Amino acid sequence: MSVREGWRPKIVAFCCNWCSYAGADLAGTSRIPYPASVRIIRVPCSGRVNPVFVVRALQRGADGVLVAGCHPGDCHYSTGNLYARRRLLVTRRLLAYMGIEPERLRLCWVSASEGERFAKVIEEMTAVLEKLGPVQQLREEGPP
Amino acid sequence: MKLVRGSDMLRWLRRCGEGRRWVVPAKEDRHWLFAERDGPVVFPPDYRNATVGPKGWLLPRSEPILYYRWTGGRVSVTPAQGWRPQVIYGVRPCDLKAIALLDSIMASEPWPETQYLTRRAHTVLVGMACTAASSCCFCTSMGVHPAESYAADLMIYPLQGEEYGVAAFSEVGREWLAQLEGEEADAAFSPAVPALSLPMPTSLEDLPGWLERRFDDPGWQRLAWRCLSCGLCAYLCPTCYCYGISDVDRGGAGRRVRWWDACTLPDFSRMAGGHDPRPTTTERVRQRIMHKLAYHPARQGEILCTGCGRCIEYCPMGIHLPAALRLLGGDGR
Amino acid sequence: MSWALPAVDALAARLLEDRLVDAVLGWARDPDLPWQRYPHRVDEPSRVGELVWDPFCAPGLAKLVFRMTEGGLKLGVLARGCDALGVWRLIHDRRIARENVYLLGLPCPGMADGVRVWEECPEAFDAAGWEDHGSHWVAVPTGIRLPKERFLLDKCLQCQVRWPRQCDEVLAVQGGSWNPFCEDRYRQVRQLEELPLPQRFDFWRGWFERCLRCFACRQVCPACNCESCSLDQFEPNWLEREVGVATQFIFHFTRALHVAGRCVDCGECQRACPVGFPLGALNRKMMKDMEDLFGVREPFVPQESEPLGEFALDDPDEFR
Numbered sequence: 083m084s085v086r087e088g089w090r091p092k093i094v095a096f097c098c099n100w101c102s103y104a105g106a107d108l109a110g111t112s113r114i115p116y117p118a119s120v121r122i123i124r125v126p127c128s129g130r131v132n133p134v135f136v137v138r139a140l141q142r143g144a145d146g147v148l149v150a151g152c153h154p155g156d157c158h159y160s161t162g163n164l165y166a167r168r169r170l171l172v173t174r175r176l177l178a179y180m181g182i183e184p185e186r187l188r189l190c191w192v193s194a195s196e197g198e199r200f201a202k203v204i205e206e207m208t209a210v211l212e213k214l215g216p217v218q219q220l221r222e223e224g225p226p
Numbered sequence: 227m228k229l230v231r232g233s234d235m236l237r238w239l240r241r242c243g244e245g246r247r248w249v250v251p252a253k254e255d256r257h258w259l260f261a262e263r264d265g266p267v268v269f270p271p272d273y274r275n276a277t278v279g280p281k282g283w284l285l286p287r288s289e290p291i292l293y294y295r296w297t298g299g300r301v302s303v304t305p306a307q308g309w310r311p312q313v314i315y316g317v318r319p320c321d322l323k324a325i326a327l328l329d330s331i332m333a334s335e336p337w338p339e340t341q342y343l344t345r346r347a348h349t350v351l352v353g354m355a356c357t358a359a360s361s362c363c364f365c366t367s368m369g370v371h372p373a374e375s376y377a378a379d380l381m382i383y384p385l386q387g388e389e390y391g392v393a394a395f396s397e398v399g400r401e402w403l404a405q406l407e408g409e410e411a412d413a414a415f416s417p418a419v420p421a422l423s424l425p426m427p428t429s430l431e432d433l434p435g436w437l438e439r440r441f442d443d444p445g446w447q448r449l450a451w452r453c454l455s456c457g458l459c460a461y462l463c464p465t466c467y468c469y470g471i472s473d474v475d476r477g478g479a480g481r482r483v484r485w486w487d488a489c490t491l492p493d494f495s496r497m498a499g500g501h502d503p504r505p506t507t508t509e510r511v512r513q514r515i516m517h518k519l520a521y522h523p524a525r526q527g528e529i530l531c532t533g534c535g536r537c538i539e540y541c542p543m544g545i546h547l548p549a550a551l552r553l554l555g556g557d558g559r
Numbered sequence: 560m561s562w563a564l565p566a567v568d569a570l571a572a573r574l575l576e577d578r579l580v581d582a583v584l585g586w587a588r589d590p591d592l593p594w595q596r597y598p599h600r601v602d603e604p605s606r607v608g609e610l611v612w613d614p615f616c617a618p619g620l621a622k623l624v625f626r627m628t629e630g631g632l633k634l635g636v637l638a639r640g641c642d643a644l645g646v647w648r649l650i651h652d653r654r655i656a657r658e659n660v661y662l663l664g665l666p667c668p669g670m671a672d673g674v675r676v677w678e679e680c681p682e683a684f685d686a687a688g689w690e691d692h693g694s695h696w697v698a699v700p701t702g703i704r705l706p707k708e709r710f711l712l713d714k715c716l717q718c719q720v721r722w723p724r725q726c727d728e729v730l731a732v733q734g735g736s737w738n739p740f741c742e743d744r745y746r747q748v749r750q751l752e753e754l755p756l757p758q759r760f761d762f763w764r765g766w767f768e769r770c771l772r773c774f775a776c777r778q779v780c781p782a783c784n785c786e787s788c789s790l791d792q793f794e795p796n797w798l799e800r801e802v803g804v805a806t807q808f809i810f811h812f813t814r815a816l817h818v819a820g821r822c823v824d825c826g827e828c829q830r831a832c833p834v835g836f837p838l839g840a841l842n843r844k845m846m847k848d849m850e851d852l853f854g855v856r857e858p859f860v861p862q863e864s865e866p867l868g869e870f871a872l873d874d875p876d877e878f879r
Contacts, residue, residue, distance in 0.1 A: 133816055134789075134797055134809065141805050142476075154872065164870035171877060172819055172848055172867065179751065179844050180812060181760020189878045219760050222805040257835050259769060277833055278771065287771060288802040361674050362592070425591070452598045452623055454778035458833055461773045472793075472800050485800045491774070493791055539674060542779055542831035543618055544589055544597030552590065 091211035093120045093204065094139040095148040096131045100158040101193045102150030108197030116201035117208040120148070127151065128189070129162030133173040136187055141220045146186045146211045148203065153191040163191070182219060185210050227383070227391040228408035232268055235382070235390050235406075239315070239352065240265040242402040246350070247312040249283050251276045266315045266352070274360035275534065279321045279464045280314045284345055285328065287461075288485035291341065291471070295479040306481070309345040315352045320365045320534040322353050322376035324464030327528060329377060331467060341484075350398055353378030356418040362535030364548075367424035370532045373417035383415040391415060420533065424548050427555040430529060434520040437554070441512070445553035450511035452543045457488030459537040459545075460514065465530045468494075489513050515550050564688065566730055567612045567637065570663060572604040574635045580661050584620055584627065585610040585637035593684045594673030598623055612637065612732075613689050614671040614696045614705070617712060619827040621645025621781040628659040636660055639667040640720025641825035645781035647725055647861040648823050654784045664723030666735025669707055669715040671696065676710055691733040707740070714826025716740045717839060724860070744824075747837070748844045767807035769834045776828035776838050777814060782821040789813065811841060819845035820866035824859035 097103040103124050109116060121144075125131060128151025136147045149170060151163040170189045178184040188207055192200045230238070243265070251273060252261040258276040260283060290306040317325070329346060332339040356372035365372055375381045379399035383391040391413045394403040428436045460466040470487040474480050487494060490510050496502045504510050518530040531547070538546040571583040587599030587609050596616045601607055620642045628634050636646060643662050649655040668691035676683050683705060686698030695704045715738075722735040743749075751759060777783045777790070790798045790813060797813070799806050822845065828838040849858040849866045852875055858866065 134813055137809055137812055141809075161870060164872070164874070165867075167874055167876065168853070168867055168870050171852055171875065172845065173816065174877065175848050175852075176812065176815060176819075176841075176844065178756070179748075179759065179841075180763050180808065181756055181758075183756060187878075189876075219764075220805055220808060222803065254769070255835055257769075257833075259834065278769075288800065290801075361594075361678055422591070451600075451627075454622060454775070456775040456778040456831070457773040458771075458775040458831070461771045462833055470800060474799050474801055483799075483801045485802060486771075488773070536833075538592065540833040542775055542827070543623075544592075544595050546591070548591035549589070549597075 089216060091119050091145040091208055091214075091216075092143060093146045093148055093207055093211065094144040095120050095122045095150060095204075096125045096128070096135065097122050097192075098128045098151040098158075098163070099124055099126050101152035101156060101191075102128075102200065104194035105150070105192040105196045105200045108195065109200045110197075112197045114197055114201040116204045119208045119211075120204050127157065127159050127162035128166040129157075129159065131166060131170070133169060136170075136173060136177070137220070140182065140186060140217050141222050145214070145216055146188070146207055148207060149187075149189045150192045150200070150203070151189070153193055156193060182217075183214050185214060186217070227393045227411060227413060228403060228406055229385070229411050229413060230390055230392055230406060230408040232388045232390055234408070235392065236266050236268065238406045239313075239402075242405060243313040243350065245311065247310050249280065249312055249314045251316045260314065266313075269316065269354075271358075273316075274356070274358050275318045275320070275363070277536070277540070278462060279324070279534065279536070280317055281321075281324070281328075281464050283312065283314055284325065284349065285342055285467060285469075285486075288483055289341065290481040291484050293479075293481045297478075306341075308341060309348055311348045313350045313352060316354045317351055317378065318354060318356055318534070319372050319374050319376060320363065320370055320532040321464045322351065322378050323365075323370045323374070323532040324534070325351065326377040327465050327530060327532070328467055330526070330528075350380070350402075351378045353381045355381060355383045355415060357384050359418045359421040360535060360539070361421050362538040363420045363533055364422040364424050364535055364538075365420050365533035367420070367422070367426060368529055368531050368533040369430055371417070372420065373415055383413070385413055385415065420535075422535065422538075422548065425551055425555070427551055433529070434524045437516060437520040438524075440554045441516075443554050445550070445556070446512045447508045449545060449550050449553050450507040453490065453507035453511050453545055454543055455490060455492045455507055455510065456542075457486075457491050459541055460488035460490055461486060462536040462540055464532060464534055464536075465518070489517070511545065515547065564610075564612050566732055567663075567665070568607045568610060570728070570730060571601065571607040571610060571635060571637070574661060574663070575601070575604040575607070580633045580635035582627075582632060583607070583610070583635040583637065583663075584624065585612070586616040586618070587611055593681070594677035596673070600627070610637070612665060613686075614668065615673040615676070617670050617673060617830065619645060619779065619781075619825050619830075621649060621825065622779055622784075622827070624660060625649050625654050625781070625784060628655050631659065633659050633661070636662055637665055638662045638723055638726055639665050640723045641667075641714075641718065641823065641827075643723045643726050644720060644823035644859065644861060645825050645827075648781045648821065649784060651861045651863060652782075652784055662723070662726040662728070664726030664729035666723060666729065666732060667715075667718075667721045668696065668734035668736070669718065669721065669738065670712050671705060671707075671710040672712050676705060680705065691736075693736060694739070711740065712826075712830060714830045714839075717744055717824070717826060717843075719744060719824070719859070745843055745847045747840045748847050751840060751844075763808075763811070764804055766836050767804055767811070770807055770811070770836050771834065772802055772807070772810060773833070775831040775833070776836070779827040779831045780818065781823060781825065781827075782818040783814075789817075814838075815841040815845055818842060820849050820855070820858060820868075821861070822846065822859065823861060
């Protein structure tokens with residue numbers, strides 16, 4: 083797989099409004115450096131993330147998808163993150179089964195106080211995606 | 227008709243079709259489909275007709291019509307170029323007749339379908355007369371003959387063993403045939419007899435009227451209650467051509483796409499606001515059969531069914547034309 | 560003991576006479592196509608003779624029960640294992656009221672591919688009745704033997720529910736024995752899992768190109784019973800009408816996930832698909848994961864709650 087010149091991975095991060103979004107904010111206000119490869123979409127809960135969002139993101143330009151939610155037990159809606167974990171586990175395995183690198187989907191728990199952790203996750207994921215290269219399988223054809 | 231050995235015929239076809247895409251029946255995992263291949267092939271004896279006919283190579287399952295882009299409040303439009311010169315090889319007479327029907331439908335004024343017509347003009351159709359019937363075909367009941375050429379440029383008639391007869395039916399066909407070295411002769415070809423003969427309640431000419439008089443017949447419900455509202459029959463049908471158009475918009479730029487639709491799907495006739503003039507399977511199944519056997523013949527003088535038998539063989543719930551005619555005729559359960 | 564159609568008829572008639580049900584759903588012979596049996600509804604005891612039960616009753620009945628009972632009709636259903644589980648899927652999904660169905664279980668010997676039998680052995684259809692001899696169906700009185708290995712429908716090869724489960728009554732007829740063709744139901748799934756990733760994608764892409772997206776798989780599926788399917792919506796447009804690799808991926812990915820933990824493995828999608836798309840390989844992958852990840856035993860048997868509708872605190876975490 084040849085990586086295009088100057089290519090940088092893009093990550094779409096679905097961040098839970100109550101924890102991870104604030105965590106990402108904290109990373110910013112604390113001036114913690116991390117790769118600029120991430121685009122954050124705020125969701126009310128990690129349980130809001132429909133697996134089709136993941137495929138859509140990969141089809142339309144993302145190279146990886148991060149779903150970030152509250153730690154188990156901390157969910158604002160009690161258990162949304164635990165439903166999300168089951169659903170995304172299955173999603174990840176199905177993606178792999180259908181020929182998409184499972185590493186492109188990651189679920190992680192980031193609390194509002196874990197700015198460092200958010201930065202670290204993005205760093206790790208960026209490194210993984212740099213190795214994988216851009217999504218080859220699913221890009222839809224654009225206009226000429 | 228020229229007589230030729232199979233291997234010579236394939237060599238000749240390959241030479242004539244150089245530079246064109248070859249679309250040939252190919253068997254993949256028990257199913258015959260028309261697929262792109264390097265060139266023409268000899269059919270094994272179990273080839274009767276493909277599950278999915280050649281329709282999609284003239285009227286694709288979906289295709290862009292145009293691309294657009296908004297810049298500074300103005301839209302620029304680029305028409306799509308979706309054709310390549312091609313040869314479709316091994317087409318059976320039922321499908322050839324269907325292409326002839328599509329040709330006249332797509333050319334009809336005031337809005338001829340230029341994309342179809344362009345693609346069609348760059349297509350050479352090599353037909354193959356039938357020597358064996360598939361288990362559900364009934365072409366003769368629909369007035370279609372298993373050795374007729376219809377839309378074909380060239381027809382191949384399998385004779386004995388390795389011997390084939392080839393005849394031309396168009397300008398291109400004659401040009402190609404002139405390049406074939408072979409003995410000019412009249413060979414007797416005895417085509418296959420279709421497997422089914424439909425229980426026709428009336429002559430083909432009177433069928434539209436006969437059906438129109440049975441528009442409100444309870445037989446429709448007795449047939450259609452088990453329809454599951456998928457689009458299988460319409461998509462496999464060589465003459466079904468209904469399509470829909472939608473935009474695939476990607477923020478300020480996108481494409482307008484045309485895709486197959488089917489009157490059996492539940493949202494086909496649903497209108498803005500939610501009203502649906504064909505709310506149940508009864509109306510939808512009736513519409514599909516009436517369009518083929520009554521409305522189209524009444525308007526254009528041609529039945530829109532060529533007896534390929536695909537809808538009979540593949541409907542998962544066993545809904546088919548013979549059953550419709552039987553139920554409407556008052557016979558049956 | 561023969562295949563005992565009279566027993567089926569008698570029970571259907573009794574249910575109708577006793578007014579336990581308003582109608583009985585089963586199969587009937589197609590007068591035009593000797594190999595075909597289509598779903599058939601009988602409303603009067605005098606007409607139960609129209610029902611047929613032989614190796615050619617291919618169509619599944621569960622999805623039809625859904626629409627038929629909507630108006631409150633009480634329906635007796637001749638149900639093989641697959642039909643019964645399909646009906647239970649719909650019951651647990653609150654699409655069928657339990658009291659509106661009476662499941663007449665039919666132990667099943669597996670069903671034959673009628674068209675193939677017709678093409679290779681048309682005289683089989685002269686039979687007056689059939690017997691199940693394990694590896695063969697045997698016609699009575701002609702004695703014609705049809706090997707199951709050759710003629711069994713794809714969906715029946717993988718069947719694990721030849722004995723009908725969760726029925727109101729099970730008829731003592733032949734069939735229902737262990738299915739020797741189904742030793743490892745995840746065999747194809749394992750084979751695909753072991754392929755290198757790019758080959759896995761190529762495998763599916765090849766099928767995406769053949770899939771006509773006619774929705775027959777969705778429409779026959781008892782687990783696909785949503786009032787309005789997300790794949791039909793325009794706003795939001797989950798699935799573009801356009802057909803290409805990207806949209807076919809969305810279609811099959813979504814369909815598989817939406818039946819994950821809910822599929823009853825009746826194989827109807829596989830039977831309905833005109834181009835032979837390996838839908839079962841997607842469905843069984845989901846089942847296998849339900850077993851592997853969440854310890855669901857028999858993931859094809861509908862339960863009150865679904866694996867993806869619950870969670871456990873110690874669910875595996877594979878995300879790093």
